[in-house]
Amino acid sequence: MTVERVAELLPARSDAAIAAFVAEHYDRLLRLARLVCRDASDAADAVQSALEQAWRKRAALNDEARMRPWLDRIVAREAIRISKRRQSLLGRLLTPVQNVTWIEPGDQRASDPQTFVALRAAFVRLSPDQRAVVALHLHLGYSVAETAAIVGAPDETVRSRLRVATQLLRAELEESRP
């Protein structure tokens, strides 16, 4: 959906501005949150919460060029927070069983289904902090220093998380090979 189309559907000027704001960033933020969270509902919650915060505080951000990393930072942290809450004992008790969309070997969406099954199983086992740095560094292309600034951790901690996560993913991948 285009910015113009979304704006047409909302009558008030401020709503149109929100629509443009959401349309510009929503897809990217949802994908980032989805990598950190274990399901799309949590990812949407994280993005909603982040966009609300960002919309309220956007005036404080003087430099438009910083908008993207600023939003990514808010979303990544919110997604980590929600994921950790889900992982807690109370969270596990209160969260109903999710409808798992598992990739079966015959799933045509995956180019190499067996590989993807293995990677998905390994990826779910990573901690939210590890999934966040993997998503930011390997998927969105942030440098280690930028990733560290986004998640609010020292560079070395981010390197460590990346190393542990990629080792696990690689090991799972190697084991899945016939």
Added chain:
Amino acid sequence: MTDEMRDDRIDREIRRFLAFQAEDVGGAPSALDMTARIASSSTRAGRIGRGTRPQLVWIVLAGLLVAALLGAIAVGARLLREDTALVVLPTPSASPQMTVVPTEPLAPAYEAVFVRFAEATGLSEDIVVIAVDAQGNERELVQLPTDERAGAGFRPNLLTEGAAFSTTGLLAIPRSIGSYRYHWEIFDLNSPNPTPLEIAGITQDFDHRTPNFEGNRRPSPFWGPADEAAIPWYNRGLSGNQWHISFVDGRSGSIETVDVLEHPDDASDRIVPYWAADQSGILMSTSAGPRHLLRDGRLAEPTVEFMSDGHSRPFNSNGVAAPSSDDNADGPLGELLANGRQISDIAWSAAGDGLWLALSSSDETQVVAVSELGGLVESTALVFDPGPTGAIRVDGHLIGLAPDDSMIVLSSDPVMPAEVGEFTQRDLTPSLLVPETGGQFDVEGSFAGWLEVTP
């Protein structure tokens, strides 16, 4: 195929998988739906509700029912205090009208309190105080006013590191008042809208601030009985630093300050974050042994018990220092040392008859373990990856121990090898460990103390 080529291929596959996984957002609202939600929230105060999940409705309803029932019981028992944002244990009071039935008292439970910055908004950041329970669940206690508290232009979390929280809900926190200077303010977080109580007469340089009593760092405020805080501070004199201790009433802000004539700018003379149980002063560790620093500034032999405020516990209630690994090579610690374990920190257990140890291993597995020697033997472990820096091990530091030893806050600091000049890098993310369950949670922010809550 070389290892490098294989790694590249694997990395490409991982990236392809990530792109694939990121697209798996079936069931998420559309951009239009999201816009409607945010537009809705922007037109009313407070936070918007999230997308409701049908499966949760029954759980929520059941939860509300249970909460209502518990609330009715609590009100009936007159356990709730009016106008409080936190539920803390009420102070027991004698009531001649009541028939006292001897029962097993409820043991208090604790939550670890951390102070951190909320999301950055340019140069201005709000400070958020959170409590974390033994399951790792975080809840926000309060968000404090923004503006100059951020200390714009300085290290980002400079002002949160010195924060100290009492078990009854008082927070002492430094506020920037100009270039490299700050003073102390106290917030009563029992109030729904806490306002700062400025402590007059103490102005410090930033280098006074001291996180968590680790190592030889200088102490920040520590809370004692009856909501009174002791604040160590100094000003610079021609002949060196002139040290003072201020005894501050956390409710009224009244302050008494004494000079500390002979101390304590080196490792052998330390202000220890313990209060005398009778409020007559605080504990000091000196080269001549433990001393009782009285309110008039005199030092005396300790004849009363001292109470830790729940930070690290290197001394017991008699002021006796925990044995160091150097002193104990032939004792219970000797076996650990003989197995190649490094003991990086030692504290007394709450009962005073056991020891908490933060251990680290020097092999490639790099595990920090926390164990209690003495009565119960509990342990939990924090796996550490040395990363590409080539750290030789990680040192664990016991930042805080809950008054009942149910939880521990630990920092794990990578130690660099001797060839680069052995030094410890401080990891700014503390971990909350729960020995009974083995739970361990990374918590962003600076540890400030423990909140006593109704079980």
